[in-house]
Amino acid sequence: MAAYSSLFKGVVSDENIRENEPMSRHTTFKTGGSADLMLLPTSEDELLEAVKLCSENSLPYLIIGNGSNLLVTDKGIRGVVIKLGRDFAKIDVEGNVISAQAGALLSATANAALKAELSGMEFAAGIPGTVGGAVCMNAGAYGGELKDIIKEVRVLDKDEVKTLSNTQAGFVYRGSRIMNEGMIVLSAVFELEKGSKEDIRSLMDDYSQRRRSKQPLDRPSAGSTFKRPEGDFAGRLIEAAGLKGCSIGGAKVSDKHCGFIINDGGASSTDILELIDFVRKKVYESSGVMLEPEVRIIGEL
Ligand SMILES: Cc1cc2nc3c(=O)[nH]c(=O)nc-3n(C[C@H](O)[C@H](O)[C@H](O)COP(=O)(O)OP(=O)(O)OC[C@H]3O[C@@H](n4cnc5c(N)ncnc54)[C@H](O)[C@@H]3O)c2cc1C
Known part of the structure; x- marks a missing residue:
């Protein structure tokens, strides 16, 4: 892959082209082997050009944001990882509308809403993802989902930049048409309502307090390792199966919230994957429910 890094010279600046980049630096699990090549574009033009070069040269590529919903295997990722982060993170507020580039953190976007006295995004303030990752996943918390506040999404669909309406984005629980069809989120527009700064702040504080008291932050x-099964909670089923605190290597079912598998120190991605499989098997045996992972498992097996 080293040979390919020269393809991107002049497209993305040299310091934003990284060979054999450890993915443990880019995932909140802090595990995972290296990506052959990582690119960190700082503008839409750089991103579009980088994707075009990958396609023209048949190089597989993956877009990531903050890596807060990723489990990268220990063998790492063959191909190119394109990370959209703090250099692709412009946030603009106009009236009751906020536009944010894909690399903007949801927390920063929710804080911009607070500053502009706009309500509707409070639920998203504590979700540690980027706008791109969260839109693609239709992230949600405390009864809210991104789909409730999205007006439109600018995407790269194959080689065409398009604007999708909320309906066209095809949001479902923790997913979207954007994810299913491999589109790239470039930016999103959120439509909010005028509110009072005090009320917005107090709701954000309340959610943040609830997170701190219930989650192993x-x-x-x-975050939640598994999707919420119909009519129940993954954490409740895992606890009922007697798996609270259960561990494999450094991976552990959190004592504080059984819906979270944590890296309790020195875990490998293999430990986490084995624990995911074990939990699914045991929960199925005890309840008949097959839990589906919410985390995206990627990389060479
Ligand atoms: C402590 C903790 C708490 C959490 N709480 C919540 C919660 O309350 N609710 C919730 O929904 N999630 C929660 N999460 C999970 C995670 O934060 C969300 O899923 C978040 O939306 C992922 O965003 P990201 O930028 O980190 O995406 P990544 O993890 O980098 O990527 C996730 C997926 O999105 C794709 N993707 C990323 N960027 C783009 C883009 N620009 N275009 C197209 N595809 C893209 C990736 O390819 C991947 O498939 C939590 C995680 C942690 C660690």
């Missing part, structure tokens, strides 16, 4: 994880 002091340990690396990717």
Whole structure:
């Protein structure tokens, strides 16, 4: 892959082209082997050109944001990882509308809403993802989902930049047409309502307090490991199966919230994957429910 890095010279600046980049630096689980090549574009033009070069040269590529919903295998990722982060993170507020580039953190976008006294995004303030990752996943919390506040999404669909309406984006629980069809989120427009700064702040504080008291935020994880099964909660089923605190290597079912598998120190992605499989098997045996991972498992197996 080293040979290919020269393809991107002049498209993305040299310091934003990284060979054999450890993915443990780019995932909140803090695990995972290296990506052959990582690119960190700083503008839409750089991103579009980089994707075009990957396609023309038949190089597989993956777009990531903050890596807060990713489990990268220990063998790492063959191909190019394009990370949209703090250099692709412009946020603009106009009236009751906020436009944010894909690399903007949801927390920063929610804080911009607070500053502009716009309500509707409070639920998203504590989700540690980027706008791109969160739109693609239709992230949600405390009864809200991104689909409730999205007006439109600018995407790269194959080689065409398009604007999708909320309906065209095809949002479903923790997914979207954008994800299913491999589109790239470039930016999103959120439509909010005028509110009072005090009320917005107090709701954000309340959600943040609830997160701190219920979630193992002091340990690396990717949030809820499993999707919520119809009519129940993954955490409740895991606890009922007697798996609270259960561990394989450095991976552990959190004592604080059984829906979270955490890296309790020195875990490998293999430990986490084995624990995911074990939990699914045991929960199925005890309840008949087959849990589906919410974390995106990627990389060479
Ligand atoms: C402590 C903790 C708490 C969490 N709480 C919540 C919660 O309350 N609710 C919730 O929904 N999630 C939660 N999560 C999970 C995670 O934060 C969300 O899924 C988030 O939306 C992922 O965003 P990201 O930028 O980190 O995406 P990544 O993890 O980098 O990527 C996730 C997926 O999105 C794709 N993707 C990323 N960027 C783009 C883009 N620009 N265009 C197209 N595809 C893209 C990736 O290819 C991948 O398939 C939590 C995670 C942690 C660690």
